[in-house]
Amino acid sequence: MRRPRPLSPLREHLRDTFWFTPAVGLVGAIVLAAVVLTLDNLVVEALQEDGEYGTVSSLIKIAEDAKSIITTVGSAMLTFIGVVFSISLVALQMASGQFSPRVVRLYVRSRITKATFAVFLATFLFALLVQASYESEANPRTVSTVPFISGITCVVLVLVSLVLFIAYVNSTIRLMRVSHVVDRITREAFRVLDRYEHGSGDAPDLPEAVAEAAHQGRAGVLRDVHIARLVRIARRNRAVFRLVPRIGDFVVPGTPVLTVHGGTTPSRRALRHTMTVGVERTYHQDPAFGLRQLSDIALRALSPAVNDPTTAVQCLDRITQFLAVIADRPLGALLHRDAKGEVRLVQELPEWTDLVDLGFSEIRGCVEGNPQVSRRMMAALDDLWWLADEERRVPLARHRALLVQAVERTVPEAADRAFALRPDRQGIG
Template identity: 55%
Template sequence: MSEQHSGRRRRPHYRALSPLREHLRESFWFAPLVACVGAVLLAGLTDLIDREIFAEATAEQTADTLLSFASAAKSVVSTVSSAMLTFIGVVFSISLVSLQMAAGQMSPRVLRLYVRSRLTKATFSTCLATFVFALLVQLGYDETTDPTRAVSVPIVSTVVALALVLLSLALFVLYVQATLRLLRVPHVIDRVTRESMQVLTAYRWLAPPPGQEAAERPEDPPDGPAPQGPVLLHEGRAGVLRDVNIRRLVRVARRHGTVLHLVPRIGDFIAPGTPTVLAAGGTAPRPRRIAFALNVGVDRTMHQDLSFGFRQLVDIAIRALSPAVNDPTTAVQAVDRIHQLLAVLAPLPVGELRHRDRDGAVRLVQSVPGWEATVDLAFTEIRICGAGQPQVTRRLTAALDDLLRITPQPRLPPLLTQRRLLERAVDAAVPDEHNRAFALAPDRQGIG
């Protein structure tokens, strides 16, 4: 992100490699590839060490002692090579079953947590690296038992192979434990909430200083005239706008002396010809430069998309409320975290994020969902699906009552609307008067 004027505290930037780092975390190929390359290099290094050790042993007339271990070492490495291939299949099968269960019980959107899991990637990568390493060590064996013709004995390579096996087993135990945790809904909800809080931290850093909020950044976009300037159209592939390289767009705007207004929000679907930015003042950059700063993919990520965090929590809640699952307790746990996120977001400026260059000039204006849109996303679907579940309606009532107490006055109308709609939904779903009163009584645990 950008710095403000010198009188303000320094703000953390999105690092130049931050989008790349996030994209690699969303992929599953990078870590195994690096591990396999590392295994090839490690095999070459250990082979070189073994050759040096055997050369010294030959000079000291002790090569026969080393050759006596060659047959046992070859047997050990051969066993490691064949066993690790089966072990990889077991790890891969567990991963597929876990993904299938998570998609069915919670939401397909939470599968990204399994793909992003560092422990899953580390386990899979270590197993692959162990297999590749053992295979290369086997290829380097000398079949001869004549000390005058032998080149090396893989003593160090065998020890390293055994160490990799032990590491693979340790990671596998941790991987099973982590997978069992991720199959439990509370842990998934907690992970989604923690990632959402990271995005909220960025919102907090972008808040204007006290006294400048009304003049510099309204809570929600004003109803005044829109900025004027050329609108650049998308020239890349169609897909969901996953995130933007903020530093690159700020540099482009500074170079052209303009202010870029990002038209689509993070999470919007854009196609070729879709407006992407409006250049106010200065000279408009080439559309290709803008396209390079936009990451377009097939699904959303949490890197810069706060709404996606709410979307995942709401999906978990409404799936739990479906007749096929009928688990209102899980829906209550999702509402707990939605309540937490809205309480943090309530005093923060939303609607626009303004990014500045190193001189403090605004160079990029990014549209984000406003307070009313976020409240609608958080409560509407859960209210409709859970109107007949008193455990859910009681928790929603408690959450809305708490938010009405801590939310600034200008932001109360959307919450009051949700409160009235909740009462109407309960009136329509629960015919008995006493049951209606019970269903609308605030309870932070739902029903105990």
């Protein structure tokens, strides 16, 4: 079994914030300014000790020429940041209204977005610090610092900012295109599946439960659990923990979240900070969240206000891709073991039937008047039928029968019914 990653929850929590990377950029700008200004000071001192006053004068002239650039950068960069990100937030709001409010998470987690914002702020702060280092006296014999290296560094930061700005605009435009949005959601969902690649599928026979641990703190969605910490606590108490709610469930204070099997019961203090509750679901440990978002986008596309069945077909493409990957994978329970290979934490995963229902049930209810969607769903069910074993074909047969009934109930003409139920991977071409 895969060993748990102790820093994984912290890393994912930082990815879900928008302040951390810009804050690191500001600190980096201060450190960089201190380093390059120190280098400038050392260079001037070395030249003055060698009597190279002519060289110092040349550096002063170059630094004075660069001062206008640095002043312009310092005054314009903050305004540029405000205008660019204001326009981008408007575009993002339009995208979230067209697809799903959950796509805002893609923007928040985007590395290029955070890097662009961090470099913009770092360039602004660096320009201010370099501008403050200029001395009024330009005597090559008495000047202490000539911001020559600092000026070059500031120009380099401006060039990097322009490159990142182009990449950022391209990334933002991609977030407004449904094909790229559903592709990004699918890749995030597969990243979660890779973490659960070694799930056993069947929960082991556990000793009798000796205690239950209730949720402490505020109510909210169970975002993730600190797997490594729970494994350590269970090992110290010679027990096995079973996580009662699934990742993504809404929990309220006082409800059981862990059952303790065998060994001794850990204290409430030991279990504090082992679970994270938030206001919305995250990708980190939630294998069904990707399907939830794809289904939401398809439902919104099929609403009478939008009426975009092609987008629903694109979502069905990715839902089929996701289900095809897990068609032969073990599901049901994920076992986390300690260093000796003993099971210490049992985490329930969605079953195959749960994921099939999540992917098809709500979309199937909106096929009325959309033969493009019903044809694509029939093709998806046929493809999954050949990939799944006999036991996992049961929910697929159920959805196929319900789809046929829905079309027969809502389409009066026999020819139209036959057309709507003909499998087609492109819907209607």
